[in-house]
Amino acid sequence: MEEQKAIGILDSGVGGLTVVKEVFRQLPKEKVIYFGDTARCPYGPRLLEEVKEFTLEIVDFLLAQNVKMIVIACNTATAAALQEVKKKVKIPVVGVIRPGSLSAIKHTQTGEIGVIGTEGTIQSGAYENTLKQINPKLKVTSHACPTLVPLVESGIEDEITIRQVVKDALKPILSQKMDSLILGCTHYPLISKYIQEVVGDQVKLLSSAEETAREVSTILHHQNLLNQTENEPEHHFYTTGDVVHFKQIAEKWLGRAIEVTHIELAKKNEEKSSIKK
Structure with a gap:
């Protein structure tokens, strides 16, 4: 066989x-x-x-x-x-970038999409380029969150610590209008509960998985x-x-x-x- x-x-x-x-x-x-x-x-x-x-x-x-x-x-x-x-x-x-982008385009109602990821991903502009190739009218706000991957890799389970790190990491993007947020790093779904708490239920989290x-x-x-x-x-x-x-x-x-x-x-x-x- x-x-x-x-x-x-x-x-x-x-x-x-x-x-x-x-x-x-x-x-x-x-x-x-x-x-x-x-x-x-x-x-x-x-x-x-x-x-x-x-x-x-x-x-x-x-x-x-x-x-x-x-x-x-x-x-x-x-x-x-x-x-x-x-x-x-x-x-x-x-x-994982194109699938994540397609998921966001499928779910957004307002055309205002946020992207969080590592410095490398965000600086490459890969998500913004992919999203706008499909729909140039989208408004894309990108933000690097360098502290989140080490947080996940550490395996830490203390919820107070996790919440604080996530809150600090996302603070700069919270003032932006968006109805969808792409978790532009495959580590982030492991802490999606805390990310959702910070951005609020009005924002749909989208994983590329x-x-x-x-x-x-x-x-x-x-x-x-x-x-x-x-x-x-x-x-x-x-x-x-x-x-x-x-x-x-x-x-x-x-x-x-x-x-x-x-x-x-x-x-x-x-x-x-x-x-x-």
């Missing part, structure tokens, strides 16, 4: 698990290989050129696992490397790549960081037990430090 090929999903850390959860829900027969580059997270403050190098390195690892599709479940990596990865590989590649999983499903269907076996898929999770910490966050979010393997990537990139001060 032919071995079931997996969907390869990558992120700077645990954020891409929001996409994994949605893939599990929409495509329960599909096998997932997930790579979280926790040791080099966050990607947001890094130069996009370095993020591109990291992303291509992870793509090489996933290709060695014989995946049938790659999902770049990180907004910064999508902004930095999506086109390069598409040129490099012969299998389908999906990013659901739309990304839908796009994955559509592509696999059209290319006749959906898994046809009845065997329970065996998922694999890899992290460059602490296995126990990653496992705790992942199992809490996914609601299931998983196996996590530590992996070392090329030292040459780890020795670099192009994080912008």
Whole structure:
């Protein structure tokens, strides 16, 4: 029997698990290989050129696992490397920025859309460009929230601390008119409850996870790549960081037990430090 090929999903850390959860829900027969580059997270403050190098390195690892599709479940990596990865590989590649943009266009009533993300994603202008390519009349307000990814990656559970960090991070965007807010980082849905409290119920939070999983499903269907076996898929999770910490966050979010393997990537990139001060 032919071995079931997996969907390869990558992120700077645990954020891409929001996409994994949605893939599990929409495509329960599909096998997932997930790579979280926790040791080099966050990607947001890094130069996009370095993020591109990291992303291509992870793509090489996933290709060695014989995946049938790659999902770049990180907004910064999508902004930095999506086109390069598409040129490099012969299998389908999906990013999270276009699906997130489509979700916002579908839901907005006023045409006033907010975007929060990492410095890298916001400075790239990727969301604003994508949104306005589809509808030039949209009013898009973007804001970088550099403190939120470290908050999620820390796994902290103290609600008072989380609320304060989220409140401080979002303060500059609260005066802007918007009826929809794109969570332009896959880490943010893990703290969406607190983000919703701060922006208020009149603003709809939009994650790219659901739309990304839908796009994955559509592509696999059209290319006749959906898994046809009845065997329970065996998922694999890899992290460059602490296995126990990653496992705790992942199992809490996914609601299931998983196996996590530590992996070392090329030292040459780890020795670099192009994080912008």
